[in-house]
Amino acid sequence: MSVAAADRRTEALAAVREEYSALLASERRLRGRDQHHKPDDGLTIAHVRALFALDKSKAATAGEVAEAARLSPASVTAMLDDLERDGIVTRVRCDTDRRRVLVALTEKGRTVLAKRRRLWLKRWETALADVPDHDLEAAADVLRRITAILDDL
Numbered sequence: 001m002s003v004a005a006a007d008r009r010t011e012a013l014a015a016v017r018e019e020y021s022a023l024l025a026s027e028r029r030l031r032g033r034d035q036h037h038k039p040d041d042g043l044t045i046a047h048v049r050a051l052f053a054l055d056k057s058k059a060a061t062a063g064e065v066a067e068a069a070r071l072s073p074a075s076v077t078a079m080l081d082d083l084e085r086d087g088i089v090t091r092v093r094c095d096t097d098r099r100r101v102l103v104a105l106t107e108k109g110r111t112v113l114a115k116r117r118r119l120w121l122k123r124w125e126t127a128l129a130d131v132p133d134h135d136l137e138a139a140a141d142v143l144r145r146i147t148a149i150l151d152d153l
Helices: 003-034 045-057 062-069 073-085 107-127 133-152
Strands: 089-093 101-105
Touching: 003 045, 003 133, 045 062, 045 073, 045 101, 045 107, 062 073, 062 101, 073 089, 101 107
Parallel strands: none
Antiparallel strands: 089 101
16 A cells, blocks of 8 residues: 555544544434424434334333433333333233333334334435435445444443
8 A cells, every 4th residue: 555545544544533423422412402302292312212223123121122222221211101101102011921021112102103214214315315325335334343343342
């Protein structure tokens, strides 16, 4: 690799690290605003993350939802209380292990989540409309590699 190519690579890696740091800062700001900004459906971003995680598994324990949504178990337990009160999720004892309590989306929960999913996807589609597919695929690969780096720490 030539000196110029090595310099470009060093600069490119630095740019990825800087933008990753900016992404983390943006996520922190979003989490900070989250409790103060609840759209018409009353759900925060954390609520929606938990619901997306739950939607993938159909039924899960609070701990499984927390892990899949990358939220703290304590916050998910309190969150599920609110969501159950609002008729968005239901809790039932597991048939095979009565010690386990499973959470599932209700019909209302699926409807609310579908609406949020449409809004979220529209936002992503609009923001990334001019990015070629191969760049999106490369970005997804880079993010997977960054995730692996962090998981290995």
